[in-house]
Amino acid sequence: MSMVNPSIDKLAEMVDSKYTLAILAAKRARELTKPGQTLPEKEVSIALKEVGEKKITYTRKK
Numbered sequence: 001m002s003m004v005n006p007s008i009d010k011l012a013e014m015v016d017s018k019y020t021l022a023i024l025a026a027k028r029a030r031e032l033t034k035p036g037q038t039l040p041e042k043e044v045s046i047a048l049k050e051v052g053e054k055k056i057t058y059t060r061k062k
Helices: 008-012 018-032 043-052
Strands: none
Touching: 008 018, 008 043, 018 043
8 A cells, every 4th residue: 555645644734634635636547547657656645746746827717
């Protein structure tokens, strides 16, 4: 089992909730998924690293 680096707790501090983190990662992972393509890591791991690197942002609509 692989560990997410940075940790989920650190990533959750970058967004307003863990739910938001999950949605951001899931949407980005879907964008990364292409038929027949193999990546060095799982798509969700890549997406979470991008959140940690502040490559993925969001805006809360009111």
